[in-house]
Amino acid sequence: MKSELVIDVRDLTKRFGNKTVVNQVAMQVRRGEIVGFLGPNGSGKTTSIRMMCGLLTANSGEGTVLGLDLMRDQLKIKREVGYMTQKFSFYDDLTIEENLAFVARLYKLKPLHTYVDKTLESLGLTSRRKQLAGSLSGGWKQRLALAACTMHKPKLLLLDEPTAGVDPKARREFWDEIHVLAAEGMTVLVSTHYMDEAERCHRISYIAYGNMLAQGTVEEVVASSGLHTLLVKGEDTDKVAHTLADHPDIDQVAPFGSTLHVVGPNEDKLKSAVDEICADYDLTVELGETTLEDVFIKFMSDSKDNMQ
Amino acid sequence: MTHFFSISRFYAMFLKEFIQAKRDRITFAMILGLPIIQLILFGYAINNDPHSLPTALVYTSNDPYTRAIVTALEVSDYYEFSHVGVSASEANDLMQKGEVSFIVTIPSDIATRIQRKDKPTLLVAADATDPAASSGAVSALKNLANEALARVNGEERAIALQRAQRLQIIVHRRYNPEGISQYNTVPGLLGVIMQITMVLMTALSLTRERERGTMENLLAMPANSAEIMLGKVTPYLCLGAVQMTIILGAGQLLFDVPFVGSLWLILFSTLIYVFSLVLLGYFFSTIAKSQMQAMQLMVLSLLPSILLSGFMFPFRGMPHWAQYIGECLPITHFIRIIRGVMLKGADLSQVGNELAILFVFVFVFSLMALSRSKRTLD
Numbered sequence: 001m002k003s004e005l006v007i008d009v010r011d012l013t014k015r016f017g018n019k020t021v022v023n024q025v026a027m028q029v030r031r032g033e034i035v036g037f038l039g040p041n042g043s044g045k046t047t048s049i050r051m052m053c054g055l056l057t058a059n060s061g062e063g064t065v066l067g068l069d070l071m072r073d074q075l076k077i078k079r080e081v082g083y084m085t086q087k088f089s090f091y092d093d094l095t096i097e098e099n100l101a102f103v104a105r106l107y108k109l110k111p112l113h114t115y116v117d118k119t120l121e122s123l124g125l126t127s128r129r130k131q132l133a134g135s136l137s138g139g140w141k142q143r144l145a146l147a148a149c150t151m152h153k154p155k156l157l158l159l160d161e162p163t164a165g166v167d168p169k170a171r172r173e174f175w176d177e178i179h180v181l182a183a184e185g186m187t188v189l190v191s192t193h194y195m196d197e198a199e200r201c202h203r204i205s206y207i208a209y210g211n212m213l214a215q216g217t218v219e220e221v222v223a224s225s226g227l228h229t230l231l232v233k234g235e236d237t238d239k240v241a242h243t244l245a246d247h248p249d250i251d252q253v254a255p256f257g258s259t260l261h262v263v264g265p266n267e268d269k270l271k272s273a274v275d276e277i278c279a280d281y282d283l284t285v286e287l288g289e290t291t292l293e294d295v296f297i298k299f300m301s302d303s304k305d306n307m308q
Numbered sequence: 309m310t311h312f313f314s315i316s317r318f319y320a321m322f323l324k325e326f327i328q329a330k331r332d333r334i335t336f337a338m339i340l341g342l343p344i345i346q347l348i349l350f351g352y353a354i355n356n357d358p359h360s361l362p363t364a365l366v367y368t369s370n371d372p373y374t375r376a377i378v379t380a381l382e383v384s385d386y387y388e389f390s391h392v393g394v395s396a397s398e399a400n401d402l403m404q405k406g407e408v409s410f411i412v413t414i415p416s417d418i419a420t421r422i423q424r425k426d427k428p429t430l431l432v433a434a435d436a437t438d439p440a441a442s443s444g445a446v447s448a449l450k451n452l453a454n455e456a457l458a459r460v461n462g463e464e465r466a467i468a469l470q471r472a473q474r475l476q477i478i479v480h481r482r483y484n485p486e487g488i489s490q491y492n493t494v495p496g497l498l499g500v501i502m503q504i505t506m507v508l509m510t511a512l513s514l515t516r517e518r519e520r521g522t523m524e525n526l527l528a529m530p531a532n533s534a535e536i537m538l539g540k541v542t543p544y545l546c547l548g549a550v551q552m553t554i555i556l557g558a559g560q561l562l563f564d565v566p567f568v569g570s571l572w573l574i575l576f577s578t579l580i581y582v583f584s585l586v587l588l589g590y591f592f593s594t595i596a597k598s599q600m601q602a603m604q605l606m607v608l609s610l611l612p613s614i615l616l617s618g619f620m621f622p623f624r625g626m627p628h629w630a631q632y633i634g635e636c637l638p639i640t641h642f643i644r645i646i647r648g649v650m651l652k653g654a655d656l657s658q659v660g661n662e663l664a665i666l667f668v669f670v671f672v673f674s675l676m677a678l679s680r681s682k683r684t685l686d
Binding site: 054090 | 520522524525526529683685
């Protein structure tokens with residue numbers, strides 16, 4: 001099934017000065033997949049994506065994107081992928097229509113007006129086509145950007161934190177759109193901070209401080225972490241929170257309303273520690289489900305911060 | 309008391325500005341560099357009473373009087389006889405090209421006239437397109453020639469002065485007989501105004517993309533460096549055409565600046581000139597990290613363009629090192645072309661060299677810009 005790999009890169013390394021931002025990252029993405037790219041700020045997500053769309057040259061590494069050599073065919077890769085930047089980067093002082101026409105001309109899409117009109121129509125912006133892009137709200141800007149970078153029907157779509165600062169409804173609609181595109185055969189790599197968005201991906205990749213830490217489906221990543229979770233409920237949760245957090249067998253304690261989320265690597269040790277501390281208080285302890293967020297927090301505290 | 313002036317808040321602000329100013333290296337360099345450049349240019353290069361102006365000497369006879377006058381003129385520092393013994397038509401051609409500022413003609417009958425105690429005459433044609441350049445040299449001429457004649461005859465100085473009354477110098481101020489300085493300024497101004505606007509506009513073009521964050525997107529799309537560069541600079545060629553129409557139109561209407569030569573030659577030269585400017589500006593935008601830095605580079609290039617191009621001060625009157633710098637500026641060559649064509653009616657064969665140099669600038673600036681443009685964000 002090698003031919004179905006849209007992204008297949010190994011040992012991808014990028015240094016800025018003497019700082020290694022991406023360290024020997026490998027990634028494989030199959031055709032039609034939506035892969036979530038997760039990691040803390042400054043972990044190398046944007047740099048990795050930029051290397052894969054030909055915007056940055058890797059210091060070392062090898063592999064193919066859409067069957068094209070990552071190191072030699074940067075220009076061809078640019079033509080074949082769609083890349084949506086983190087910050088809205090179309091022209092505020094051009095109208096919606098002019099922005100689309102600009103992009104269509106750069107990709108030599110013909111007939112130009114058919115493409116532009118169709119895109120305007122699918123966006124529902126036909127009546128506002130003469131409006132300046134800068135006057136659009138955040139959600140609309142993001143939809144415009146998505147439409148613009150998919151207008152040339154790229155086989156691979158790279159999205160860099162596309163939903164940052166967008167309201168939940170617009171986010172939901174955006175993800176519906178992504179799934180429609182994937183169903184049509186487009187492969188999508190999307191970086192995000194949001195756990196609920198990670199759960200809408202077929203697979204996820206977790207990168208921290210330049211190192212790829214985990215890859216797989218959400219269930220696989222959670223299971224491979226070996227973490228167990230207990231839920232502590234009751235009135236007195238705030239009184240035990242500190243004692244719980246200091247216990248060596250407990251990794252994380254996070255309050256969610258009146259419930260404490262207690263996470264540790266060893267199920268038995270975790271249970272006895274919690275029972276012991278909570279014994280003197282009016283609290284109930286039950287088995288909980290480890291979430292992706294718990295796993296990521298563990299990754300982040302485990303990985304050495306080399307961004308200092 | 310917090311509403312009154314607080315020293316610590318003032319200090320916080322002061323410190324922040326100071327640190328920011330220190331971090332902006334180019335600005336810092338400009339603050340230190342500009343005064344030094346200005347001092348050197350104004351102090352050494354610029355001369356309102358220019359000396360060593362290139363002159364063509366036309367003479368046919370080889371009598372002692374002629375030789376004496378030639379030697380006397382040569383040792384004076386007002387003239388530098390770059391072309392000696394040329395024919396009258398060659399001399400005219402040289403002046404039209406702007407290679408000489410004066411033509412001194414010694415008539416062949418000067419010896420006979422002096423011996424006959426007739427009034428001897430000396431013809432001087434001055435390129436009066438730049439009145440400032442010619443006036444000092446013209447007024448010095450009479451004394452020089454008289455002293456020369458005096459020495460030939462071995463007479464006393466008193467007698468020489470007597471003779472001075474008799475030596476007639478006929479000065480012919482060509483192209484601008486009334487010495488109207490606008491004739492010289494307006495065509496030059498066209499060059500300067502275009503230098504300011506064209507370089508500024510294009511110097512901002514890439515830095516604006518960078519500051520607005522649109523650069524990343526532009527680079528992610530399949531446009532190559534040459535497409536981006538040419539696409540960004542050519543709109544300004546049209547703008548340049550509009551500017552030229554305004555300036556030349558105003559020059560005619562308001563100042564009656566003569567328009568002797570070919571309009572098409574002017575249009576074509578201006579087009580090439582503007583093209584070289586927009587590419588220079590684009591090159592700046594590939595270096596500058598911010599719009600502020602781009603503006604400073606523009607100012608840095610503007611200063612020598614005004615002072616060393618022959619726009620404000622006579623080019624030939626500057627020391628050689630300043631002339632060399634001047635030769636490296638497109639505006640110097642444009643000013644020669646436009647003054648030559650507009651005021652003296654020079655044709656393509658006479659300004660062809662200068663036009664070729666403008667083409668070289670276009671070529672060099674585009675190579676410089678392209679070598680600095682990146683297709684990636686590395």
